[in-house]
Amino acid sequence: MTSTTTFEKHRDSATTRSAVALSINGQRHELELDNRTTLLDTLREHLKLTGSKKGCDLGQCGACTVYINGERVNSCLTLAVMHQDDEITTIEGVGDVEHMDPMQQAFVDNDAFQCGYCTPGQICSAKATLDEIRAGIPSHVTQELNGPIEISDEEIRERMSGNLCRCGAYANILKAINQVANDQTARERS
Amino acid sequence: MKAFSYERIDDAAQAAARAFEVSGSKFIAGGTNLLDLMKHEIEMPAHLIDINGTGLDDIVATDDGGLRIGALVSNTALGADERIKRDYPVLSRALFAGASSQLRNKASTGGNLLQRTRCPYFYDTAMPCNKREPGAGCAALDEGADTRQLGVIGTSDHCIATHPSDMAVALRVLDAEVETVNPEGQTRRLTLDEFYQLPGDTPNVENALEPGEIITGVVLPAPVGGRQQYYKVRDRASYAFALVSVALIETDDGKGRVALGGVAPKPWRRDEADAELGNGAKAVMEKLLDGARPTDENAYKLTLAERTLAALLAKE
Numbered sequence: 259m260t261s262t263t264t265f266e267k268h269r270d271s272a273t274t275r276s277a278v279a280l281s282i283n284g285q286r287h288e289l290e291l292d293n294r295t296t297l298l299d300t301l302r303e304h305l306k307l308t309g310s311k312k313g314c315d316l317g318q319c320g321a322c323t324v325y326i327n328g329e330r331v332n333s334c335l336t337l338a339v340m341h342q343d344d345e346i347t348t349i350e351g352v353g354d355v356e357h358m359d360p361m362q363q364a365f366v367d368n369d370a371f372q373c374g375y376c377t378p379g380q381i382c383s384a385k386a387t388l389d390e391i392r393a394g395i396p397s398h399v400t401q402e403l404n405g406p407i408e409i410s411d412e413e414i415r416e417r418m419s420g421n422l423c424r425c426g427a428y429a430n431i432l433k434a435i436n437q438v439a440n441d442q443t444a445r446e447r448s
Numbered sequence: 449m450k451a452f453s454y455e456r457i458d459d460a461a462q463a464a465a466r467a468f469e470v471s472g473s474k475f476i477a478g479g480t481n482l483l484d485l486m487k488h489e490i491e492m493p494a495h496l497i498d499i500n501g502t503g504l505d506d507i508v509a510t511d512d513g514g515l516r517i518g519a520l521v522s523n524t525a526l527g528a529d530e531r532i533k534r535d536y537p538v539l540s541r542a543l544f545a546g547a548s549s550q551l552r553n554k555a556s557t558g559g560n561l562l563q564r565t566r567c568p569y570f571y572d573t574a575m576p577c578n579k580r581e582p583g584a585g586c587a588a589l590d591e592g593a594d595t596r597q598l599g600v601i602g603t604s605d606h607c608i609a610t611h612p613s614d615m616a617v618a619l620r621v622l623d624a625e626v627e628t629v630n631p632e633g634q635t636r637r638l639t640l641d642e643f644y645q646l647p648g649d650t651p652n653v654e655n656a657l658e659p660g661e662i663i664t665g666v667v668l669p670a671p672v673g674g675r676q677q678y679y680k681v682r683d684r685a686s687y688a689f690a691l692v693s694v695a696l697i698e699t700d701d702g703k704g705r706v707a708l709g710g711v712a713p714k715p716w717r718r719d720e721a722d723a724e725l726g727n728g729a730k731a732v733m734e735k736l737l738d739g740a741r742p743t744d745e746n747a748y749k750l751t752l753a754e755r756t757l758a759a760l761l762a763k764e
Contacts, residue, residue: 273453274451274452274453274454276454292451293451293452293453293454293496294449294451294452296483315487316484316487317480317484317548317550317551320548320550323550329524329553329554330549330550330553331550331553331554332480332550332551332554335479335480335483335484335551335554336478336479336480336483336554337454337476337479337483337496339454339498340476340479340498340500383549383550386549387549390549393528394528395524395527395528396527396528396533396540396544397544397549398541398544398545398686400544403533403534403537403540403541404530404533404534415686416685416686417549419548419685419686419687420547420548420549420550420551420687421548
C-alpha cells in the first residue's frame with residue numbers, strides 16, 4: 259500500500275465538494291457543488307439562470323456581470339462556495355418582459371445591441387455605472403476626486419470599459435445609459 | 449482547474465497557522481487574479497482558505513495620524529474613501545487607473561499586492577518560465593521574444609517580468625508598510641521595498657512572506673500633502689496594464705518623491721532619484737534608471753518614463 263500525501267488527500271472527492279446555500283434574486287437555493295464551480299457556472303449550469311453569459315471566463319469581457327450585495331462583479335472570477343449568506347442579483351432579477359427595468363427598456367429603445375450576447379452584462383454594468391457616479395465613487399477620468407461627479411459620456415465610457423461588445427454597439431449603449439440618466443435626473447427635479 | 453478542498457477561517461492568525469499546516473494551501477480573498485491563474489493551471493492549490501470572514505475590511509486612523517487599511521478592503525472602497533481621496537490622492541488615482549469597475553469591487557488590498565505578473569510567457573504554460581517552474585528557463589529572453597511590455601530594470605538573467613500593480617506604485621511613493629501575521633501569531637511590518645524581492649536567480653520568490661504568513665493590512669504614514677499625481681501610459685485608454693506609470697509627490701518644501709510602475713519586478717523608487725526632482729525629469733531618470741538593461745523592443749520605456757515625468761512636472 260502506498261501512503262497518501264497531504265497533497266493528494268486534499269484532492270479526493272470527499273473534500274473537494276461543499277454544501278452552500280445561495281440567495282439569488284431573493285430566492286434561496288441549497289446546493290452541493292464541486293469547489294471549483296464558479297458563481298457563473300452555478301447560475302447557468304445548476305440553476306438554469308442563463309441570462310448571465312460566459313464570454314471569456316477570465317474577467318476580461320464582462321458578459322457575466324452580476325451584483326453581489328449590490329456591487330457589480332464578474333461572476334466567472336468568484337467561486338459559488340464563497341457566497342453563503344450573500345445577496346446575489348442576476349439579469350433575471352433586474353427585470354423581465356412584463357416588468358422591464360428602465361435600463362432594459364432604454365436598451366430596446368436605442369437599439370443598444372445587435373447579437374445580444376453581451377447585453378445582460380452591459381445592462382447590469384450600466385445600472386451600476388449610474389449608481390456609482392451618484393454615490394460619488396470616482397473613476398480614472400473624474401477631474402475632481404472630492405465632491406459630486408457629473409454624468410458625462412466620458413465618465414460612462416470609462417466606467418463601462420469592463421464590458422466588451424464585439425458587435426460594436428457602444429454608441430447606442432451610451433445613448434441608452436444617457437437616456438436613463440436623463441430620466442432619473444428629470445424625476446429628481448420634478 | 450485542479451480540484452481542491454475549501455474552508456473558511458475567520459481569524460487571520462488561525463488562517464496563517466492552517467496554511468502552514470496544510471501543504472499546498474492558498475488564501476483566497478477577492479480571487480480575481482487567483483481564479484484566473486487557477487483556470488490557466490499556473491496556480492494549483494490543493495487547499496483554499498477563504499479569509500473573507502476575518503473582518504480585515506475597514507480603514508482606521510493610526511495613533512501617528514496615518515491610516516491602517518485592512519487587507520480585505522476592496523480597491524473600490526479604498527480609492528473612494530474620503531480620507532484617501534483627500535489626503536492620499538495619488539493612491540485613489542492609481543487604484544482607479546487599474547482594472548475595471550467589476551474587478552475593483554472584488555479585488556482586495558492584500559490580493560492586489562500579491563497579484564502575479566502579466567508576462568505573456570508566465571501565462572503561457574507551453575513556454576518555459578523560471579517563475580512558474582524554477583530552472584525551466586525564460587522564454588522572454590529567447591531571441592525574437594515579445595518583450596515590449598516587460599521589465600527594463602531590476603530584472604535578471606532568469607526573469608524580466610514586471611509587477612503589474614498600480615496600487616503598489618502609489619503605496620511605495622507614500623512610504624506605506626505591509627503588515628503581516630505569521631503562523632505563530634507574530635506580526636511584523638515591511639516597507640514595500642522590503643516586501644517585494646528582485647528576481648535574481650529565484651524569480652519564483654516574489655516577496656518576503658514566509659510559509660503561512662498572511663497580509664493583514666497596509667499602514668499609511670501621516671499625510672505628506674503636496675501635489676500628488678499618477679500618470680499611467682498604456683496601449684488603450686482604459687482597462688489595460690501600464691507600459692509605464694509614474695507616481696509623483698511634490699511637496700511644498702520643493703522636494704518630492706517619484707516611483708515608477710511597468711518597468712521593474714517591483715514598484716521602482718530610489719532616494720538618490722528623489723533628491724534630483726528639483727533638477728528636472730532627465731536628472732531624476734539618470735539616477736532612477738541607472739543600470740537599466742532594456743531589450744531592443746522595450747528600450748522605449750526609458751524615454752517614455754522620462755517624458756511622462758516631464759509632463760507631470762510641467763503640469764500647471
